[in-house]
Amino acid sequence: MTFEPVIGLEIHIQLKTKTKMFCACSAHETGVSPNTNVCPICLGNPGVLPVVNEAAVRYGVLLGLALNCEIADYSKFDRKNYFYPDLPKAYQISQFDLPIAKNGFLELDVPGGAREHIHIGITRAHLEEDAAKSFHMAGGTSTLVDFNRGGTPLIEVVTEPDFGSSREAKVFLQELRLIARYLGISDADMEKGHLRCDANISMREFDKDGNLVGLRFNPKTEIKNMNSFRHVEKALEYEIDRQTRLWEAGTPPLTSTTRGWNEAKGVTEEQRSKEESADYRYFPEPDIPPLALKQIADEMRSKLPELPAARRIRFQEEYGFKTMDARALCDDPALADFVEKVFSELDSWMRALPEMDGLDENGIDLERKKLARLVAGWLLSKLAGLLAENSIDVRVMKITPENFAEFITLIATRKLNATAGLKVLSVMIQDGNDPTRIMEDGGLGQVDDAGKLAEIVSRVVEEYPAEVARYRAGEEQLLKYLIGMVMKASEGTADPALAKNLLIVKLRG
Numbered sequence: 001m002t003f004e005p006v007i008g009l010e011i012h013i014q015l016k017t018k019t020k021m022f023c024a025c026s027a028h029e030t031g032v033s034p035n036t037n038v039c040p041i042c043l044g045n046p047g048v049l050p051v052v053n054e055a056a057v058r059y060g061v062l063l064g065l066a067l068n069c070e071i072a073d074y075s076k077f078d079r080k081n082y083f084y085p086d087l088p089k090a091y092q093i094s095q096f097d098l099p100i101a102k103n104g105f106l107e108l109d110v111p112g113g114a115r116e117h118i119h120i121g122i123t124r125a126h127l128e129e130d131a132a133k134s135f136h137m138a139g140g141t142s143t144l145v146d147f148n149r150g151g152t153p154l155i156e157v158v159t160e161p162d163f164g165s166s167r168e169a170k171v172f173l174q175e176l177r178l179i180a181r182y183l184g185i186s187d188a189d190m191e192k193g194h195l196r197c198d199a200n201i202s203m204r205e206f207d208k209d210g211n212l213v214g215l216r217f218n219p220k221t222e223i224k225n226m227n228s229f230r231h232v233e234k235a236l237e238y239e240i241d242r243q244t245r246l247w248e249a250g251t252p253p254l255t256s257t258t259r260g261w262n263e264a265k266g267v268t269e270e271q272r273s274k275e276e277s278a279d280y281r282y283f284p285e286p287d288i289p290p291l292a293l294k295q296i297a298d299e300m301r302s303k304l305p306e307l308p309a310a311r312r313i314r315f316q317e318e319y320g321f322k323t324m325d326a327r328a329l330c331d332d333p334a335l336a337d338f339v340e341k342v343f344s345e346l347d348s349w350m351r352a353l354p355e356m357d358g359l360d361e362n363g364i365d366l367e368r369k370k371l372a373r374l375v376a377g378w379l380l381s382k383l384a385g386l387l388a389e390n391s392i393d394v395r396v397m398k399i400t401p402e403n404f405a406e407f408i409t410l411i412a413t414r415k416l417n418a419t420a421g422l423k424v425l426s427v428m429i430q431d432g433n434d435p436t437r438i439m440e441d442g443g444l445g446q447v448d449d450a451g452k453l454a455e456i457v458s459r460v461v462e463e464y465p466a467e468v469a470r471y472r473a474g475e476e477q478l479l480k481y482l483i484g485m486v487m488k489a490s491e492g493t494a495d496p497a498l499a500k501n502l503l504i505v506k507l508r509g
Helices: 054-066 166-183 229-248 294-302 308-319 323-330 333-351 366-389 401-412 418-431 435-441 450-463 465-472 478-489 496-508
Strands: 002-014 078-081 091-094 101-109 117-129 133-136 143-146 153-159 195-206 221-226 257-262 267-273
Touching (some): 002 229, 054 117, 054 153, 054 294, 166 229, 221 229, 229 257, 308 366, 418 435, 450 465
Parallel strands (some): 221 257
Antiparallel strands (some): 002 195, 117 153, 133 143, 195 221
């Protein structure tokens, strides 16, 4: 017998609106004292009337469209009744039977996964208000509640149970975060609580011939308290192992339960039996009229931007990036925008090239592919490293797309080699100056004058007689060492290929 996990996700995304879902209180003002951004509406005082935040509705519709959902012509809000200290009204205003979006899907690649391409169904996406934030004091003596977060707009995305592994769930969450950022509706930072995920998991049994034994869906376990992608992956892996052992022992879970993820112990811990929809006693919110969404959906459809998956494909087809480079560049919308502007600047230089190397099997210009490799290498490795060292974000760095494009042309035309290029880039980060000027002022241009380089080569041969003798005795690997000494003597400005040729001639003379 074999056992296969069945996983579905419930994801809450905090929407980046200026005000809360049903009142005019600030939704995301940070650094304020607890219980400052509150009013009678979000505190649930008697007699108040909630008013729907139109921006939140538009954001919700936009995400529904991005997830290929059907947008409802009419939707409504409902009261979800339960008592907990972080819910002052003793009910949450949510959506039950008429969500704003349903029946969608998201397709994505899972590099290295058992299934490299997956289709995940989206059951529904609905709007609701967030609860307040509880702070449990050390020793369990008391719990404090800050209502600043209470009433913040959320959109909950519920998937079909289409995930077959923890890795697939993690990749989906990362893609959903990226979509939210591309749409500009949320920062979707999981560590800050902008994106929160609960996972539902059960197991099903197959015989040795691969035939399903018993029910397709068994009682599920909901896992809570996961505040990072790593936690989601680890918690699901633990639960898959735990439930598999229960099935192998002949004691599979018989009821649906809720468990919390304990990161310190690396285990899930049972909390309670899982509530069903009837337990919440949903009924229509009497103070909010139904929403007419058709006109909003038509308007937002025209505002739907290029999404991450489409942009990755275009980066490969239009610019010639490798698959993994395109993925890395498009994982940050700001970085991808920077790349677009760099290539816009490089286009005129490309058109001025006297000769092209032709097209590859996919019809992509080979010269453009070489340029894409240069851009990706310097952006993702060298520039990213310098930005991290200096704690600078690409959104605020001093290097402009125009200057970076000029820098790339200096590298591509061999006016700068890699060593000197890194020095130039380091200066560019600090002052944002023109790379050609930095190169000339610092004497960092590549030395390709054979006479000048021959002098450096002769000096290196004289200064390292032992290594020269060993090379001439047959230790040919020492050539790399001697080339390195030439590069050092020239302060990284020597043309490596020319230096190698001159060294070989000198050593064999």
